[in-house]
Amino acid sequence: MKMTFRWYGEGNDQISLQHIRQIPGVEGIVWSLHDMPAGEVWEQSRINREKALIEKAGFHIDVVESVNVHEDIKLGLPTRDKYIENYKETLRRLAKAGVKVVCYNFMPVFDWTRTELYKQTEDGSNALFFEKSQIENIDPITLIDKISKDVDVTMPGWEPERLAKLKETFKQYEGFTAEDLWQNLKYFLEQIIPVCEACDIKMGIHPDDPAFPIFGLPRIIINKENIGRFLNLVDSPYNGLSLCTGSLGSSANDIPDIIHTYCSRIHFIHIRNVKRYENGDFIETSHRACDGSVDTVKVIETLHQHDYSGYVRPDHGRHIWGEEAWARPGYGLYDRALGIMYIWGVWDSLSR
């Protein structure tokens, strides 16, 4: 298991690389060029600059999260070929810099969805929250307006250029089915996986978050069966998973079983916990197994049984010790650092 930590880049993250260095056992930074619009080719000089900065602080740059997929590719529009060519070129350039794994997702319109970014909890911490009845009774544009008002940073998946076209994008998805999305994903993979094989970059798809359809948009990377179907679209080790226990945990998935079944295709894993309520709501919790609905101990135990040697990062944490004043939603320092210690605690005791 190789421990990593997500960092949003200089001037774009309140947490410094020096602080991350002080978390035990973190070897790599999970990074991206967060201001790159989906579909553009990443400049080699910018990739190299980021690499130099991260390596100078003592970390590897093996994992990129994410290289975003242009909406036209998901929609299967004729313009997709141009964007797929750009995607391939970005992959080649990342490979040249030494990147090993690229995380991405294939969710229509939205990257991830919550109804509240700072939901107060009993102990005074706060966390990302999803209230199902709100989603059912609000139109997406209103929700985005409401959520965006709470934060002054650009969140991945909620980039201004994406939000500006929201209405138009929704229109494009009218009548669009899950089978359409499967077909377009297959087309995309058939194009890029040979490039990945040639330049030795492993692709890891992130499950849909939450793992069920919202706003009438299809969601396909949501459960064991669909993950199996996904891996068979192109049956290559380079076509793999960025398994996220929190996303899959938003509905009743047996995550240890998913890990057990597909372990050789998991290149990157996000470990976090969520507590699901009977009415379909869920809130993000500490990493501890008893605090949420995901059996994180069994998740780590299953990885250990399989001698998992891929990349891991703690996923979202709660905001604790007042850090909501400055931290990105879900991406404070403290709870993610505690999460790492929990993961190491379980892992090390199993190794002993």
Ligand SMILES: [Mn+2]
């Ligand atoms: Mn995740």
